[in-house]
Amino acid sequence: MNLNDFNITHDSFKCKLKELILSAQTKAEKLQTISDFNELVGKIDFESVKNSLNAVQDLDLHVQHLLLNKDDLKSHQKTTERIESCLSKIAEKLDSETSSNDSIKSLSESIQHLHDQIDAFSNRPVVQHIPDSSATDHVLEAISKQLTELCERPQVSAPPPPPCLTQTLPSPPKLIRPEHHMAIHSSKDNFIDTDLELELIAFFDSCKDKFKSEGDRQCMTFGEQYKYTGSRSSATPQLIPPVLQSLMDKVNSEYCTEGQPQVNSCLINRFIGPDSSLPMHSDNELTIHPESFIHTISLGASCTVSFVTTSDDSETHTHVCQPRSIYSMTRQSQEFFRHGISKGSIRAGTRYSITFRSVSFKNRNSTCILGDSNTCGLKFGVNPKNSFGSWMPGKQIFTPVISDIDPYQCCGYKNVVIHCAINDLKSDEVKNMADIRRLFSLYVNKIECIQAVNPKVHVYVCPPLPSKRAELNKKSLYFIRLMREELLPSNFGVTFVDGFDGFLDQAGLLSQHLSKDLNRYQKPDYLHLNWKGIAKLGVLIRNTVLLRMNGGNDRRSRRSRTPWNNKHPSTGEAEGYAGAAANGFSHNRDGYQSS
Ligand SMILES: O=C(O)CCC(=O)C(=O)O
Numbered sequence: 327m328n329l330n331d332f333n334i335t336h337d338s339f340k341c342k343l344k345e346l347i348l349s350a351q352t353k354a355e356k357l358q359t360i361s362d363f364n365e366l367v368g369k370i371d372f373e374s375v376k377n378s379l380n381a382v383q384d385l386d387l388h389v390q391h392l393l394l395n396k397d398d399l400k401s402h403q404k405t406t407e408r409i410e411s412c413l414s415k416i417a418e419k420l421d422s423e424t425s426s427n428d429s430i431k432s433l434s435e436s437i438q439h440l441h442d443q444i445d446a447f448s449n450r451p452v453v454q455h456i457p458d459s460s461a462t463d464h465v466l467e468a469i470s471k472q473l474t475e476l477c478e479r480p481q482v483s484a485p486p487p488p489p490c491l492t493q494t495l496p497s498p499p500k501l502i503r504p505e506h507h508m509a510i511h512s513s514k515d516n517f518i519d520t521d522l523e524l525e526l527i528a529f530f531d532s533c534k535d536k537f538k539s540e541g542d543r544q545c546m547t548f549g550e551q552y553k554y555t556g557s558r559s560s561a562t563p564q565l566i567p568p569v570l571q572s573l574m575d576k577v578n579s580e581y582c583t584e585g586q587p588q589v590n591s592c593l594i595n596r597f598i599g600p601d602s603s604l605p606m607h608s609d610n611e612l613t614i615h616p617e618s619f620i621h622t623i624s625l626g627a628s629c630t631v632s633f634v635t636t637s638d639d640s641e642t643h644t645h646v647c648q649p650r651s652i653y654s655m656t657r658q659s660q661e662f663f664r665h666g667i668s669k670g671s672i673r674a675g676t677r678y679s680i681t682f683r684s685v686s687f688k689n690r691n692s693t694c695i696l697g698d699s700n701t702c703g704l705k706f707g708v709n710p711k712n713s714f715g716s717w718m719p720g721k722q723i724f725t726p727v728i729s730d731i732d733p734y735q736c737c738g739y740k741n742v743v744i745h746c747a748i749n750d751l752k753s754d755e756v757k758n759m760a761d762i763r764r765l766f767s768l769y770v771n772k773i774e775c776i777q778a779v780n781p782k783v784h785v786y787v788c789p790p791l792p793s794k795r796a797e798l799n800k801k802s803l804y805f806i807r808l809m810r811e812e813l814l815p816s817n818f819g820v821t822f823v824d825g826f827d828g829f830l831d832q833a834g835l836l837s838q839h840l841s842k843d844l845n846r847y848q849k850p851d852y853l854h855l856n857w858k859g860i861a862k863l864g865v866l867i868r869n870t871v872l873l874r875m876n877g878g879n880d881r882r883s884r885r886s887r888t889p890w891n892n893k894h895p896s897t898g899e900a901e902g903y904a905g906a907a908a909n910g911f912s913h914n915r916d917g918y919q920s921s
């Protein structure tokens with residue numbers, strides 16, 4: 327905001343002044359006019375105006391937060407006290423300043439007054455003393471400079487713009503696929519010997535009627551059920567026969583080491599002659615483990631598999647599959663490339679391909695948590711006492727600040743939970759609403775990028791946790807307001823994780839009961855959860871994700887449904903953090919220590 331907003335510009339001042347000077351009869355009269363004018367401009371206390379604007383801005387921020395929590399005014403006593411003190415400071419200033427101005431309104435009134443004064447000058451009596459005319463120009467220049475400065479005063483003293491609901495957020499930056507997401511991760515010739523190849527071909531030839539036609543090829547499946555669009559063979563998956571089991575074991579022992587998910591599902595494709603083909607597709611089914619590899623072994627006739635980038639068909643690759651060879655792709659690469667076999671690729675004879683995958687219907691709940699030190703204590707695993715349990719597999723990535731989020735790391739996960747922003751908000755560089763809004767734009771961009779590289783994803787946003795510092799909580803509340811008012815209504819792929827009120831105490835601060843007293847430097851800790859707090863956070867995240875995955879219904883039987891108990895009705899399997907909540911966090915303490 328500047329004086330232009332009041333329709334008072336440098337030029338209008340200067341014109342008025344020139345007009346007066348021209349109409350003045352004598353040089354003395356002119357000079358008197360200018361010096362009176364200068365004196366009046368000098369009376370405007372710009373520093374005071376700036377201070378008041380800051381106070382108003384502060385007040386605005388407080389009011390914004392109160393609007394968010396109007397049902398909870400009592401717990402914001404401190405905030406109301408501060409508003410009162412801000413208001414009385416402004417009132418005091420208005421009372422004590424007579425000739426200068428402390429608020430925009432009074433500044434405007436004063437300038438109007440200045441105008442009136444200038445008008446009145448034209449009727450002033452002539453001054454007898456006649457000074458040098460060159461001095462007149464100097465005074466005029468000085469005023470001109472002062473006015474220019476006033477009109478061009480930087481916006482720093484103005485309050486940040488109010489939240490604008492219709493504002494369009496910047497579009498996400500163009501994503502550049504990291505190099506390790508290749509069409510083919512690795513390949514090897516002669517992965518199996520000729521004897522095994524012949525044994526496998528003889529076995530598949532003997533299973534003729536078990537193959538189901540799918541387009542220009544036939545398919546048969548073994549092991550864990552693997553369904554994809556158009557799949558027919560997966561309706562009747564068969565137990566893995568010994569000859570395939572030993573091949574699967576070989577793949578697992580050579581490729582699925584160091585904690586990588588083991589393959590458990592096998593799809594056989596049969597291609598006969600040049601008329602057979604496989605349409606371009608991606609193996610991006612949610613049941614495939616997001617961190618797994620997809621391995622294909624070729625038998626019989628050779629062929630060429632083509633790869634093309636999903637986004638714009640701009641990049642193509644081909645891979646010649648020799649008999650007995652293996653090639654491996656990552657599940658994550660399926661978001662970036664499609665692959666297929668065109669007609670004519672198999673010139674003559676029969677080609678069998680055996681594709682091994684790591685499949686589980688539980689992967690449909692796969693979840694990636696992007697979080698700060700508070701989520702570091704959360705664990706994925708099968709032990710329901712100290713982890714999310716087997717029904718919610720996943721991983722977590724430490725992203726203490728928003729800029730740490732790498733959208734590519736979430737590829738292949740159905741759910742992405744974002745629990746960060748508090749470390750950004752607590753930075754001294756984030757001072758006002760405009761800074762918070764900038765941060766929010768970055769946050770929104772990251773979410774859009776995650777959705778762009780992973781079209782099947784659903785994003786869950788956690789509000790910043792309350793802290794024990796009222797000032798920091800004010801910033802968080804404004805960020806939460808932006809999340810609720812701008813992100814959620816415009817992005818339907820995002821769900822808000824509710825229930826964070828449960829971390830507040832009566833004074834609206836992070837509850838002592840759920841947080842650490844001291845940090846690792848033995849200083850008072852104002853934002854880290856203790857094991858109880860982390861368990862509570864785990865419950866909130868887990869319940870939000872699984873409830874949504876169940877279409878908003880808790881499908882468990884009424885009898886077994888205490889708030890969220892820890893047994894699944896069909897399997898009786900323990901379900902992780904929910905049980906911990908129902909049991910009053912009676913789990914092993916070690917499982918929840920945050921780093
Ligand atoms: O036969 C091949 O090499 C590819 C098979 C394949 O892409 C699939 O089954 O999804």
Ligand SMILES: [Fe+2]
Pocket residue numbers: 607608609665
């Ligand atoms: Fe495929």
